[in-house]
Each structure stands twice: as C-alpha cells, then as structure tokens.
Amino acid sequence: MAPEDLVKALAYLPKDPPPSLVVGPSTLDDAGVVRLDEKTGLVQTVDFFPPVVDDPCFYGRIAAANALSDVYAMGGKAISALSIVAWPEALDPEILGVILSGGQEKIEEAGAVLAGGHSVTDTEIKYGLAVSGLVPLDRILSNDAATPGQQVYLTKALGMGAITTGMKAKKVDEAVAQAAMEQMATLNRAASEAALEAGVRAATDVTGFGLLGHAYEVACSSGIRIVFDAAGLPAAEGAMSLIQAGVVSGGTARTLQHLGEELELAGGLTKEQVALASDAETSGGLLLFVDEEGSAALVEALERRGVAHWLVGRTESLDGRKPIALV
Known part of the structure; x- marks a missing residue:
C-alpha cells in the first residue's frame, strides 16, 4: 500500500490511545506494544504478501522472517505466531504445505511456537504471520528515539x-x-x-x-x-x-x-x-x-x-x- 494512502487511512483511528498502549499507530513504528505490567510489554505485528520468489519453501521462510523482523525491530523476543493464508482453489494444497513448512522453520529458529492461523480462498496466493512477542519496557527499540549526532x-x-x-x-x-x-x-x-x-x-x-x-x-x-x-x-x-x-x-x-x-x-x-x-x-x-x-x-x-x-x-x-x- 502506498505510504500516503496508509497515512490517510490511519487518520481515522483514535487520536487519544489508552494508557496501556505504549507504541501505537501514531508513530508508524514496526509493531505495536501494549503494557502487560510495569516491566513487560506485549509486542504485536502482522505481515503477509504474495510470493516474491518461485520456490515455495523459500517463500515461506522469507514471509515468516519478514513478519518476525517487526518484533526484532522493537527489541522484542518472538513468543508465538499465527499463520495467515490466502489460497486459490485450483492450486495443489501440497504446495501450501511446502510454504507452511518453510515458515515453520523460521518460527522454530526464532524460538517461537505456531499457535494456529486462518485461511481464506482468494485468486492470489498470500502468506504471512501475525506474531506476538515480549519486550522489557525499559529496553524498547523505537523509531521515535533517535537523536542528533x-x-x-x-x-x-x-x-x-x-x-x-x-x-x-x-x-x-x-x-x-x-x-x-x-x-x-x-x-x-x-x-x-x-x-x-x-x-x-x-x-x-x-x-x-x-x-x-x-x-x-x-x-x-x-x-x-x-x-x-x-x-x-x-x-x-x-x-x-x-x-x-x-x-x-x-x-x-x-x-x-x-x-x-x-x-x-x-x-x-x-x-x-x-x-x-x-x-x-x-x-x-x-x-x-x-x-x-x-x-x-x-x-x-x-x-x-x-x-x-x-x-x-x-x-x-x-x-x-x-x-x-x-x-
């Protein structure tokens, strides 16, 4: 989605987020962070896209790594993931299995678990993850903390x-x-x-x-x-x-x-x-x-x-x- 279109859409969201939302849409950061207690934040992100390569296993690996990256960009540790799948009815579901296996490799490498997912029928293949992680509130990496020099x-x-x-x-x-x-x-x-x-x-x-x-x-x-x-x-x-x-x-x-x-x-x-x-x-x-x-x-x-x-x-x-x- 074009950046300027995304900014227009986000303008419809609430301007005054609740106190529990530590990092939200206002700064266009890589993931959201919700306060769980005085020390820990829940990192949440979602990312999916059509194939960028022909190899189905590598496509799964890349899509999963891309989604997990948002948690790492916030300084967090990935805990769990949910698969997001859009799949054409005419395609062999075994190809989807190879894509999912590629994603599973990266979820396991991250030390996270696959907790489930959701699929829909579509005219175009899409795959990705919704990822949850944890981050100490005093060690968040954010896009609003850079300083001159x-x-x-x-x-x-x-x-x-x-x-x-x-x-x-x-x-x-x-x-x-x-x-x-x-x-x-x-x-x-x-x-x-x-x-x-x-x-x-x-x-x-x-x-x-x-x-x-x-x-x-x-x-x-x-x-x-x-x-x-x-x-x-x-x-x-x-x-x-x-x-x-x-x-x-x-x-x-x-x-x-x-x-x-x-x-x-x-x-x-x-x-x-x-x-x-x-x-x-x-x-x-x-x-x-x-x-x-x-x-x-x-x-x-x-x-x-x-x-x-x-x-x-x-x-x-x-x-x-x-x-x-x-x-």
Whole structure:
C-alpha cells in the first residue's frame, strides 16, 4: 500500500490511545506494544504478501522472517505466531504445505511456537504471520528515539526489490537469486540482540518503503534529520546491474513520490543511486541509530554474532531543513 494512502487511512483511528498502549499507530513504528505490567510489554505485528520468489519453501521462510523482523525491530523476543493464508482453489494444497513448512522453520529458529492461523480462498496466493512477542519496557527499540549526532548502521544489503523483480522476469542468474533468497530468509534476531547489548534505543527495519521511506518515519517521529552517504550504501550482488538495466521494483517510485519535497538529493547523484536507496526491500535489515561513543560496542556485538553491517549515515538537528538527505 502506498505510504500516503496508509497515512490517510490511519487518520481515522483514535487520536487519544489508552494508557496501556505504549507504541501505537501514531508513530508508524514496526509493531505495536501494549503494557502487560510495569516491566513487560506485549509486542504485536502482522505481515503477509504474495510470493516474491518461485520456490515455495523459500517463500515461506522469507514471509515468516519478514513478519518476525517487526518484533526484532522493537527489541522484542518472538513468543508465538499465527499463520495467515490466502489460497486459490485450483492450486495443489501440497504446495501450501511446502510454504507452511518453510515458515515453520523460521518460527522454530526464532524460538517461537505456531499457535494456529486462518485461511481464506482468494485468486492470489498470500502468506504471512501475525506474531506476538515480549519486550522489557525499559529496553524498547523505537523509531521515535533517535537523536542528533548519532551514527546509522544497516545490517543487510539493499536491492532485494530489484532482484525479485528481475527474478520474475527471468533476468537473474541462479547464484544471485540464491544469495538474495538466503539474505531475505535470514532472521534479524542476532542484529536485534547486538543492538540491545550495545545500548541502542532507536531502530527500524527496512522493508517495503525502502531505506529512505523507513528512515523518513524515524526522522519524523524523532524530530531529526537523517543524512545518508549514497556511496556507502551496500548493494546486494547483481542489484546495481539490474537497476542500471531499468529493472526496479514498483515500490521505488511510490516511495520517492511520497517523500517528494521532504527528500534532499545532492547534485551529482546518479538515478541508480537514488533507486537503490528507495528500493522496496523484502525482509531487509535493521537500521540502527547509535551514539558515536557507542558505535564501537555495537560493531563488536554485531561482528561477534556474524551479522553484516555498514555505516550508512548520520543524524543531525533538523533546523528547518529537509528530514531526509542522500548525498
């Protein structure tokens, strides 16, 4: 769904949430958090989508990892999940079984349990999860806690939207496709644990709105400006060649349209650099905001867990400037 359309729809929700709602729709965060007691919050999220790859098992893994990521982006631990399925009557239900088995792998890897689910008949395949988790209220990672003067790290390479679009058009070789599927199926659990260990308090995950779109939500919720180094953005193998050939995800244009005048683009940037920064990711990495003095601890914690990471930007005071910049 286009970001601007989502904002219009959310405007109909109550403006004064109950005290028990710690994190709700107003900040467009990755998941909701409801206070259970004075120390613990219940993290809740839901995410599902049509197939992004042809392999049914990998599709299940990717969709499940994508849904679980919202809990990790809040600093939580996944506890349980419910499957959400839309299935065409004409298709073999055994294919659905393979999709579900892929999702089950990731649920178990997360240390959660599958508690049930719901299915409907539809003309298009859709699969995902509703996930519940727990988070200490004093250790929530949120998109409204970033401050000026921080460094910004990303934990997965960009370009999944371009690659999956290219896969559908049979323009991606097997090695590139395999590497992309494995990245998308990787849980953000270790990255979240590293962030918490290093004292990070602001984070989001990078999915359908792309790096720039999700960073914009952080900038607006935190009242800051985020500046990205275009030359330092990591591109997955094969992504830039596809973008250069004009293979881009549909979400790229929607994100740029949504940002409009809120986005500052430096002179000399190529259209490919802008496209990569706004590429609609699937099950992307965490975007972590850390004080400069804490960056070494974050890098050490990520490296100890084998989590890829790149320093991609910095935060600044807004001072009347545009909230997002790509330079």
